[in-house]
Amino acid sequence: MTEAPTRRRRSGGRSGHAIRRGTSAIEQLPWTIPTNIDRPTEPLSEDGVQRIHNAAMQILEEIGIEFLNPKAAQILKDAGCNVDGENVRMGRDFVMEWVRKAPSSFTLTPRNPDRQITIGGDHIVFGNVSSPPNYWDLEIGKKVPGTREMCANLLKLSQYFNCIHFVGGYPVEPVDVHASVRHLDVLYDKLTLTDKVAHAYSLGKERVEDVMEMVRIAGGLTQEEFEATPRMYTNINSTSPLKHDYPMLDGWMRCAARGQGCVVTPFTLAGAMAPVTMAGAVAQSLAEGLCAIVLAQIIRPGAPCAIGTFTSNVDMKSGAPAFGTPEYMRATQMTGQLARFYGLPMRSSGVCAANVPDGQAMWETEHSLWAAIQSGTHMVYHAAGWLEGGLIASPEKFVMDCEVLQQLIRYMDPAICDTSDDGLGLDAIREVGPNGHFFGTQHTQDRYTSAFYQPFLSDWKNFEAWEVAGSVWTAERAHQTYKAILDEFEAPPMDESIREELADFVARRKVEGGAPTDF
């Protein structure tokens, strides 16, 4: 049993943590697409980059990747690959020729065009946790299967926080909704509760086609308008080692054909599904990713693609996956160097192995988020709410992660390092001299409201004041904030006729039986 429920009951209601009800639950940063101004951390020499590239090419040329989708294999064969049953091999010149057709940057435009995001360049955007089958919060105090209500609540957080730029897969799997119609209900919730970029699972034809149609309806778009510029995206994982399965390839090809965002993220745990050495795991991951991008480019040259990394290591004592480790960080940085070599936008993640939102959860998540910044990652999946290696979604972790994301966004604000005369403040130093303080100077008065980042969750009170306020630890403050946000949540506006069209579509597709569940 966890200690959480008891802890909550004991100190519930005693907290003095400032939640301004009646106005807004928190003061947060405005919506912005951050610019990552730091030069990437590059552990590889140029020779090292070439050696990993060469290894990836050797995998594609000599070993090959299995494409468990005959249509995909045929497309690659027709384009000139060596196809032997499911095994597909392709030469490096061929790979590079097609990869070069992928744009180095693209936009994703959701139903609210003000929420458009750019994937690439020097931008970095963050998304919510996606796909955990389970949920944990301090009130429930144990790991439980996800429900539609939990999923909707996490969607509300995803909409509420300006530091969350896109809404990935289901923030928790609502297993109380039948798998055949789950995508319909969740996408209805997602498209009505949020107005940010949405995602489609590539799990068979019906799911991805239904989601594309719902995104089109939500945006009030014609089919032509939908395909004219990317409106949403999918993410596929290879079945490492060296395999792409049928339904993922199916969805991938459908999204590519219609010009939607295509992100491929091999899940290469070093020592299990990839070599125990990180450079080898990165090379394998790149090979698995690049061949999918080649496929997308053949289908639609210029299709918006991103290469993802999910290379971490296992605990060699137990085989359990580990996240936010030193090896994870370097693998992410190495992948960043190679993504720049290929001219592709890159995706990584905010991850941890911890089971509850405690100290370990935050140091592991910090390591993965810093790896994202250091690697020049453009799109950070799972950046809020992830626990237990992705098996649990937690609203407290979500809120804590958003505090960290806000700090990272502020960290990227070049205003902090202003060295103009105003920034140097020499006149203020002269004015104050050796016997004063700066609180009262005009230089301070003119700037104090915006000079520093103001956290919504960090408690900067001294111990005594913190004790008077109930001795509330971070996870519990996050729980209070989560509740306050839900209380005041308002869905973004949507035209009533569009909402009805969406609801009608869902109803009709349910009558038709939804999607097969034999994937």
Added chain:
Amino acid sequence: MTEAPTRRRRSGGRSGHAIRRGTSAIEQLPWTIPTNIDRPTEPLSEDGVQRIHNAAMQILEEIGIEFLNPKAAQILKDAGCNVDGENVRMGRDFVMEWVRKAPSSFTLTPRNPDRQITIGGDHIVFGNVSSPPNYWDLEIGKKVPGTREMCANLLKLSQYFNCIHFVGGYPVEPVDVHASVRHLDVLYDKLTLTDKVAHAYSLGKERVEDVMEMVRIAGGLTQEEFEATPRMYTNINSTSPLKHDYPMLDGWMRCAARGQGCVVTPFTLAGAMAPVTMAGAVAQSLAEGLCAIVLAQIIRPGAPCAIGTFTSNVDMKSGAPAFGTPEYMRATQMTGQLARFYGLPMRSSGVCAANVPDGQAMWETEHSLWAAIQSGTHMVYHAAGWLEGGLIASPEKFVMDCEVLQQLIRYMDPAICDTSDDGLGLDAIREVGPNGHFFGTQHTQDRYTSAFYQPFLSDWKNFEAWEVAGSVWTAERAHQTYKAILDEFEAPPMDESIREELADFVARRKVEGGAPTDF
């Protein structure tokens, strides 16, 4: 009241966290002096560096610094400074001429020469928390004044962990020992319980002279041997803005004269003791630090000096200091650029504002530790055990921080990014093919014991196994580890005659009355 004691009683004894009693409390990394292989993060352009340098020089040339120590002021006057009462001004050519005499790197050699550390170059070393007046642990569950026993226990942790390279000031102030003899008792404990580099407070003549003498005795050194190479160090803080006080300058001059390590660390909280703008706070901090280094170089050209930074911001709503903020990170990075410009080794810190070892404590500490790595910091103070802006020392936080420090040390191991044929593992990929896994391959078997960092505190079990083991959150696991380490602690060997000489010295100095307490 905190929740901690109850929490501990409830789940105490149920934990399955692996602590191997009888052999050793934890498996930890070996003692090593890490090499920081990352290129520093540099938010300033070359022009920005010049502008901050210019502002620092203008402060020294036009505004001046107060030296509240007539001897120091006289030395500076004799060397050519403009001295007006306590105000000392010095020209930039003069500053640069003297600063250039300081070495860019130096060693500190404690009584165990195997524990020698290098301050400078591409090395980074970590020290324990120093100087909190209060203590907190999960068992006590509240903030209490430090005692000699608590201090000794934290010294044991400082010795035990190989990731702690030097022992800073008192890890907690033992306020149960009279201030006149506190330095004698703590230094006796420090020099017998640890064999790592020690520190002397610059709080009046007696304290610093006593500590130098005790370090000399502990090392079995003659006076000449003691002065031949740095054996220990002091750290002084300016009284910002623009002031150096009497006792700190006194200790500074004594350490410089005898060739011991001299670290100067202005505590410039932007908006309070320094301009509200970070570049201004950095410029002021540099001016306050550089003039102390000039003084040390005049006294002993080539004296081993380091420039410290403790530039952070206040909470502009309450005036409370904040740590590990985005502004703190950039100020540290900017200071790193300037430290390289001046050719000086640099000190920064591992800090947080959190009151307990929870999520906030770890994200703030992570931010400060990453700032240290990104800035090219050589010496990281307070890297383990710090809470409440330095007002509390905590053994749980100490243990949690050491887990993070170990991960950072492993992160700096270039072996992770090995791109040799072994590192790429192409033969293993070929051997496993698309239908296997890598657990059983020879490539994995040859490397699995050392391929990945193995944490001692992170719990990588899945939720169910973690629950069976007692649902123990990180802070409580850290408490158990702390207790296990104390149980098995063995002091490093010391020649009995040296121990007696140290004890005799302490006894004699106590009879003489110790040190004045009117500082």
